[in-house]
Amino acid sequence: KGFSSTFTGERRPKGDPIFEALGATDELSSAIGLAGEFSSEKGHTFVDQLHKVQCMLQDVGSNLATPLSSAREAHRKRTSFSEKPILELEQWIDSYSEQLPPLRAFILPSGGRSSAALHFSRAVCRRAERCVVPLVQAGEADPNVAKYLNRLSDYLFVLARYAAMKEGKEEKIYIKPEL
Numbered sequence: 001k002g003f004s005s006t007f008t009g010e011r012r013p014k015g016d017p018i019f020e021a022l023g024a025t026d027e028l029s030s031a032i033g034l035a036g037e038f039s040s041e042k043g044h045t046f047v048d049q050l051h052k053v054q055c056m057l058q059d060v061g062s063n064l065a066t067p068l069s070s071a072r073e074a075h076r077k078r079t080s081f082s083e084k085p086i087l088e089l090e091q092w093i094d095s096y097s098e099q100l101p102p103l104r105a106f107i108l109p110s111g112g113r114s115s116a117a118l119h120f121s122r123a124v125c126r127r128a129e130r131c132v133v134p135l136v137q138a139g140e141a142d143p144n145v146a147k148y149l150n151r152l153s154d155y156l157f158v159l160a161r162y163a164a165m166k167e168g169k170e171e172k173i174y175i176k177p178e179l
Contacts, residue, residue: 007065021064021135024128029057031124032156035117042114042167046159049092053152056085060145064132067140081142089151096155096162103161106174111164115171118160125153 003011004019012018036050063081109119129149135141164171 006067007062008067010067017131017135018064018067018140021128021131021141022061024124024131025057025061025064028121028124028128029054031117031121032057035114035121035156038117039114039163042112042163044114044163044166046096046162053155056148059085060132060148063142063145064135067135069140081144081148083144083147086144086147086151089148089155093151093155093158096158100158100161100165107161108172108174109160110170110172111160112167112169114167115160115164115169118156118163122153122156122160125149125156129153 002014004014005011006018032050032054036047036054039050040047059081066076109116109123111119129146132141132146132149136143136146161171163169
């Protein structure tokens, strides 16, 4: 009948912002899974990190499916989202960034299948973040969830550049068309 339940048992319309955010997060995990498969085929060592990110996205989903307005303390304890995964992403970003040449132009999603799939994942991540931010602003989700998605998109961007570099693939840059 167009309704679904949150973890707290509350019934909401399927078009509710909570279910939009859950769907975008699920789509993000799927995109990362595809990027992980392409990256695995190329022997990238960061594939385990991508799997860990997919697991964290399950925790993101648990937090989102538990609107704070209807959550009891037991719900909040089970679905809380700490700052630790955000700090881990920042360490990964720093580690890969140190190995990359400086960014001198806008990069178009490119650089081989692994890189392009990681760029696609980044774009999906930005959409998921846009779905989550209003929930955080409304007091329905943990602010750390939005912070995690924000840092995750940066990680995916850096990782896309790293994958292209490791595979010896050229990153296409933006060139203003002559009109």
